[in-house]
Amino acid sequence: MKALSVEDYLQNSKDFCLIDVRSPGEYTEAHIPGAVNVPLFTDEERAKVGIVYKQEGTDRAKQVGLRFVAARLPQMVEQILAAAGEKKIAVYCWRGGMRSRSVSHLMAALDYPVYQLTGGYKAFRRHINRFHATYKIEVPVFVLNGLTGVGKTRMLALLAERGYPALDLESMANHRGSAFGSVGLGAPRSQKDFDALLALALMEKIDAPCLIVEGEGRRIGPVHLPDYFYKAMEEGPHILLVADLNVRMERIVSEYRGCGDTSEELAAAVYGLQKKLGKAKCDALAEKIRNRMYDDAALELCRDYYDLYYRDSRRSSEDYLAIMDVNDLERGAEKVAAIITAFLAGKKAGEGENKTCM
DSSP states (O other): OEEEOHHHHHHTGGGEEEEEOSOHHHHHHOOOTTOEEOOSSOHHHHHHHHHHHHHHOHHHHHHHHHHHHGGGHHHHHHHHHHHHTTSEEEEEOSSSSHHHHHHHHHHHHTTOOEEEETTHHHHHHHHHHHHHHHOOOOSOEEEEEOOTTSOHHHHHHHHHHTTOOBOOHHHHHTSOSSTTTTTTTOSOOOHHHHHHHHHHHHHHTTTOSOEEEEOOOSEETTEEOOHHHHHHHHHSOEEEEEOOHHHHHHHHHHHHHTTOSOHHHHHHHHGGGHHHHOHHHHHHHHHHHHTTOHHHHHHHHIIIIIHHHHHHHOOOGGGEEEEEEOSSHHHHHHHHHHHHHHHHTTOOTTTTSOSEEO
16 A cells, blocks of 8 residues: 555546445545445444544444445455556545545455555645636636526537636636526536636646626625636626527527426426515416426527626626627637637737727
């Protein structure tokens, strides 16, 4: 068994299969991105071992813990080997203590090369906090703005496919940042997991000439952006994406249809807008959604809520680096990429042409 520091792991993470031996509840709350959960104890067993430790001491807690895990150790070994494949095995628990040490010793005794992550998840979290406390963004952060359904998230993906350093913050949060943000996605990520994903993405793009993100508020669902990152977004060049209302409606409907049958979830989410729309309007929208009248519901939501709400918070046209027609997203991506490239080369956006690119 060898010790592995958080720093060494992050520098060589592609070589390792990271095994989280904490309980399922601990893993769900927060874990190192990419880690596979092979729990030594269930949540209930962990709680019982903790009580025994407090009341009867370490030795008795070890005995109780061993009784819980003895029968399933062979299955754990199989799970770890199946997850690792050809990669090196690295094991961690909460703070690099008995749980990860026990599993690491077991794997080593069976002649499998294994590493124990020094300090466990606690050391990783400390590393992430230190990164966010000291990191400075010294490159322009391009921000893609636009009304709901215009295709901002898809635009990020198209730019990433072209090799541009795009960060999908909503994917990191597992939330779209709206009243319907979690529909079809399951639970949003915890703040700890979001912090980790953002930090790792920034580390990966440490030498990038810029960053590209979608326009967001300080909060994306239940998580919030670090102050330094939000400030960089506010100060960065903003590009406004525009598309026809019917095009936006089709994109909205397509996205939510891609999440399976979410009609009841969508109908329930409508009532998050009740303060602005009133109960009668929400009742009517919910009924349309339950009756699969998605086009009508999406159009009404755009006209009566999203467009009104976001137009109030929109910058003036003079504040945008460019205003881009993205009815055709592929063509729009080429134009946005050209604008960004020109800006980075020190040229003025739209030099020799109109600022509004249609």
